[in-house]
Amino acid sequence: MAPIDENDRYDPVAGRPTLILGGHDFHSITEAVARPVEGKTPLAWWLCFLPSLALLGLLGVAVSWLFWEGIGVWGLNVPVGWAWDITNFVFWVGIGHAGTLISAILFLFRQKWRTSINRAAEAMTIFAVMCALIFPGIHVGRVWVAYFMFPIPNQMGMWPNFRSPLLWDVFAVSIYGTVSALFWYVGLIPDLATMRDRAKTAVRQRVYGFFALGWRGSNRHWQHYEVAYLTLAGLATPLVLSVHSIVSMDFAVSQIPGWHTTIFPPYFVAGAIFSGFAMVITLMVICRSAFGLDQIITLRHFDYMAKIILVTGTMVGYAYGMEFFIAWYSGSPYELFTFTNRAMGPYAWAYWTMISCNVISPQVFWFKKARTSIPILFVMSIFVNIGMWFERFVIIVTSLHRDFLPSAWSYFRPTIWDVSCLLGSFGLFFTMFCLFVRFLPMVATAEVKTVLPQADPHAHPPDHAPATARLAEEGAH
């Protein structure tokens, strides 16, 4: 690829540094994005895909055994009636939220840097929601009556209880999955047309062509398309905030000390975005180096994402502190006991793992060196993912294991099948993601082209503008 030259540094239209490096033009963007899809399958891909597929197989085994034998194969029991199942559910739903934040909220805020990462982040959302939906589905015990969750007219004349947050959750998460998939597909249509038009084999041409719906880049189509895209962003924004708020109400509406707090909805949403951005960084670090996309997904993108992690991590840290304050301020001995027990009881190890990963470690992102160092970003993103899984575990299990009745107290230990379900869900997630990067353009080509300076129909001739911008900047010093 072309070396980074001086003119790259200024976007003459926006008057600030360019988002895409390497002096790309429209065609070279297409080439760079299409290469991983059209080239030979790299060995590294198989090295990611096969272990993921094996873990997906493990999920199959674990879920089959669960169905065969019953919910007792997991370690949960009275009083810890929810454990890793719901921990995994909340963890995966939360992961998905960064994808929607990038695709919808940053779109509404006109953050053009999102175009390099939104496609992959939205794919991540969909796969994370798939993983999430497994757990409420399988944790019901009698899976053959899982349809009770949906308002389906039946011979018993029976309807679900719409006044319960658990049912709100069914609607919120399934509609979230649907809307995310629609949003993702609408964004893909122009890029599928690109893949169709570049196809060398009849099979590729037919398959991409089928899904491209005969897209011909017509401006009369783009007009409706842009309205649809903007509206989907506008709908997905309150939707994503509502989804994790509703997930938090599964807990907050109950009367368990440690769950029954009004801070939960904003605290869960901040935590979701926090963990989701960590997962985006994990995936993007791997993809950009594996597929040579470092001029499109630049260090600046990571810098921005690290800042969001710092902000949301600090919000989460505030929520942890505020929970303790309210536990004391409420004067309720049960509340106070639950929180003292959380930090100093049998699960203190989990609590302090959470604090170390979520509150202490992201503080390195105050430093630009850390925000632009790929190894630090990668390690931190893993820490945050671990920390956020533990956050859900701490909330769910520590609040339950000390019941109101001391004779019921117990200590939850996972079984091999709990572990298999968690690992298996990672298998599903990474299998889907591997297939995605191999068969679909993982960068929104049409959108990235719009942020190049030459995409503006009123762009000045490129040889004058950078100099002007540079002079203006020098004058400012």
Place this chain on the structure above:
Amino acid sequence: MTPALILAEFSTPAALYRGCERVRDAGYTRWDAHSPFPVHGLDGAMGMKRSMLPWIILVLGLGGAATGFLLQAWVHSMAYPLTISGKPHFAWPAYVPITFELGVLGGALAAVFGMLGLNQLPRHHHPIFDGSRFSRFSDDAFFISIEAADAKFDREATAKLLSAAGATHVEIVPETP
């Protein structure tokens, strides 16, 4: 050969923009521009009206919300009135989340399928795909197409207008037999 349309290629978004202004001012009505990405301001340069899609989305979004609310109210007040955790049957505040979610679902489905409907997609075949260079529209080329069905269409005059407007390549695309 019966011409279906005339296809003109432009090299940059700026050239396409100026070309569209010329075609618009010449009074053509059945024509279109094709680009790999939406070109900012091209709607104005083509003299297009605003999209009516937002109205479709509004109606179906509100429809979704109304359906959600009525379903819940009907189930709990009429079809299956059970008292659970002391909540009233018509507990309207508890219906808000699902009402909202179904409103979003209605709006999102309306946005996607309304967009496809207004664009008359999917349409896998179109004469324009026979244009010799048209496959590059999805990569880095920009086109204006004027349909032969346009009242002002004239092989020579239209081609001349497009060349004068800055097209780098002009061709007649025949009707598919």
